[in-house]
Amino acid sequence: MDGIAENIGFYAGYTVVLSNSKYKVLYFHLDPTGTNNILEKGEKRTVKMGDVIGLADNTGFSTGSHLHYEIHKIENGKERYATKAEMNALWPPPF
Numbered sequence: 001m002d003g004i005a006e007n008i009g010f011y012a013g014y015t016v017v018l019s020n021s022k023y024k025v026l027y028f029h030l031d032p033t034g035t036n037n038i039l040e041k042g043e044k045r046t047v048k049m050g051d052v053i054g055l056a057d058n059t060g061f062s063t064g065s066h067l068h069y070e071i072h073k074i075e076n077g078k079e080r081y082a083t084k085a086e087m088n089a090l091w092p093p094p095f
């Protein structure tokens with residue numbers, strides 16, 4: 001998904017938020033270290049689909065490496081969890 005990626009730091013593990021006018025996707029438990037830190041903490045960057053914005057890891061309340069993401073829909077200035085149909089409409093998926 002094209003949008004703005006922002007490293008918001010530690011929130012349920014290292015977290016990057018990817019957003020545009022319609023969706024906000026949160027990626028948790030990412031790798032915060034060294035050369036794997038794609039975005040510095042607090043950094044925002046305009047990204048295109050396919051750009052790497054983070055690497056899956058095991059930070060925060062997590063017992064094994066996995067990609068944990070949430071897709072939120074922005075509608076009329078409000079944010080809510082996306083429905084299954086809205087998630088399916090995002091193709092390719094945002095991971």
Ligand SMILES: [Zn+2]
Pocket residue numbers: 028029062066067068
């Ligand atoms: Zn998780």
